[in-house]
Amino acid sequence: MQPDxxxxxxxxxxxxxxxxxxxxxxRIHATYLVRSDMGEYVLQKIGVxxxxxxxxxxxxxxxxxxxxLLTSRVVRTEDGALSRxxxxxxxxxxxxxxxxxxxxxxxxxxxxxxxxxxxxxxxxLADYTQPFAYRxxxxxxxxxxxxxxxxxxxxxxxxxxxxxxxPLAEEIEHRRTLLSPAMSALPLHTLHGDLKLNNLRFDTxxxxxxxxxxxxxxxxYPLPLELGDMLRSWCKRGTGIDTETWKTxxxxxxxxxxxMHDDEWRLIPxxxxxxTLSLAARYCADAYEETWFKHNPEYPSLFEQNVAxxxxxxxxxxxxxxxxxxxxQLHD
Numbered sequence: 001m002q003p004d005x006x007x008x009x010x011x012x013x014x015x016x017x018x019x020x021x022x023x024x025x026x027r028i029h030a031t032y033l034v035r036s037d038m039g040e041y042v043l044q045k046i047g048v049x050x051x052x053x054x055x056x057x058x059x060x061x062x063x064x065x066x067x068x069l070l071t072s073r074v075v076r077t078e079d080g081a082l083s084r085x086x087x088x089x090x091x092x093x094x095x096x097x098x099x100x101x102x103x104x105x106x107x108x109x110x111x112x113x114x115x116x117x118x119x120x121x122x123x124x125l126a127d128y129t130q131p132f133a134y135r136x137x138x139x140x141x142x143x144x145x146x147x148x149x150x151x152x153x154x155x156x157x158x159x160x161x162x163x164x165x166x167p168l169a170e171e172i173e174h175r176r177t178l179l180s181p182a183m184s185a186l187p188l189h190t191l192h193g194d195l196k197l198n199n200l201r202f203d204t205x206x207x208x209x210x211x212x213x214x215x216x217x218x219x220x221y222p223l224p225l226e227l228g229d230m231l232r233s234w235c236k237r238g239t240g241i242d243t244e245t246w247k248t249x250x251x252x253x254x255x256x257x258x259x260m261h262d263d264e265w266r267l268i269p270x271x272x273x274x275x276t277l278s279l280a281a282r283y284c285a286d287a288y289e290e291t292w293f294k295h296n297p298e299y300p301s302l303f304e305q306n307v308a309x310x311x312x313x314x315x316x317x318x319x320x321x322x323x324x325x326x327x328x329q330l331h332d
Contacts, residue, residue: 003086005032005043011077011084012093014038024101024198033096040096041075046083050216051090052134054082057215059130060190067124070211072097097211101198106234109207111245112252114200117209118192118230119256122223125190126259135219140193142274145281146176152288161288161303168284168310175277175317180270186222186263193217195230223264224271227253231272232279232316239315243323247330269327272320280313 005020015038023033023042030045058074065071075093076082083090102110138144153169156162192199194217201211227250235245254265287306299305320327 008084008086008091009034009036009041009043009093011091012041012075013078014041014075014093034093040098042072042094042096044092044094045086045089046092046216047089049136051083053136053216053218054092056132056134056218058082060125060128060218061215063128064121064124069121069124070097072211072213072215097201097213099201099203099210100206101201101213102206103198105237105242106197106245108245108248110202110209111234111248113207114197114202114209114234115249115252116256117200118195118212119253121212122189122191122226122257123259128190132219136217139217139219140221140225140275140278142179142278142281145278145285146172149173149281149285149288152285156288164307165284165287168280168287168307168314171314172277172281172284172310179274179277180267182263182267183222183224183270183274186224186267187261188220189223189226189259191219191221191223191226193219193221193226195226196233222267222271223260224267225275226271227268228271228273228275231268232276236316239312240319241316241323243326246327250330266331268331269320269324273317276313276317276320280310280317283307283309283313 006017009017009020014034014036016036018035018037020032020034020043023031029050032043034041034043054074061071061073065073072094074082075095077084083092106114138148149169150173153162153166156165192212192215194214195212199212199214200209201213202208203210231241231246231249234249235242250268254260283306287303287310290302290306295302296305299308
């Protein structure tokens with residue numbers, strides 16, 4: 001049963017509430033735009049998995065804001081808590097950043113502007129040294145994702161899902177041998193952790209990138225994984241890669257990211273490969289378990305949805321493989 005959103009919102013010191021309406025198309029959190037006489041806010045219902053991340057989000061956004069970057073800020077409740085508890089879930093409130101998001105296929109100008117902003121965001125966090133109090137279990141852990149899928153595939157032998165999932169799991173396992181062992185030797189940076197295109201906020205004209213949204217995944221990661229995930233989202237055209245967008249993103253990012261080492265630059269294609277293969281493993285595992293991603297009504301079931309998502313990731317890796325020599329030239 002859906003709680004009374006006005007009661008939830010009233011737990012925060014935001015004045016008189018004028019309206020509450022659904023916002024965006026997030027795949028995990030139920031999200032609402034709250035308007036009050038004090039401004040606009042984002043109200044989200046978050047699972048217990050994400051509640052421990054709130055102190056880190058509050059600390060990192062304070063650091064970013066002190067560097068002059070626009071960012072959403074956590075709004076504490078009337079009694080000073082970071083969220084309002086509601087049974088097994090919690091509700092958090094953050095300041096709203098007006099503007100627009102782009103779902104697919106940025107223009108060359110948007111790609112360049114976005115890459116420059118992300119480099120600025122990463123640079124602002126280069127001196128953030130406070131340890132993270134929390135990390136989503138097994139997030140960006142490729143070894144775990146592959147091992148978990150292998151175990152699920154073994155346990156589900158002969159099940160109704162096995163016929164579709166097993167060939168995908170085998171293909172994922174086969175590609176595992178192509179992962180770069182050099183990734184584990186790279187330094188860790190404080191990074192966003194989920195640079196899909198619609199997590200970047202542009203101004204209302206869609207010209208200037210102004211902020212990064214959805215900060216649940218903030219943490220310490222190798223830079224090529226972060227940028228590989230950005231490239232996967234921003235350069236994807238169906239099940240192929242737009243190499244011109246890749247080149248625009250990477251050339252612009254490198255111009256603005258003085259902290260990046262040469263070995264990190266060279267391993268960015270490997271970061272793309274690893275993050276895409278890891279995501280394929282997560283989708284295939286969720287086809288077996290049906291526990292993580294929300295159901296898209298375009299598909300008859302969450303199982304079919306995740307099978308299709310796995311197939312798209314593998315098709316994207318096929319196209320990446322054909323274009324890898326061209327991309328290696330850029331990064332060598």
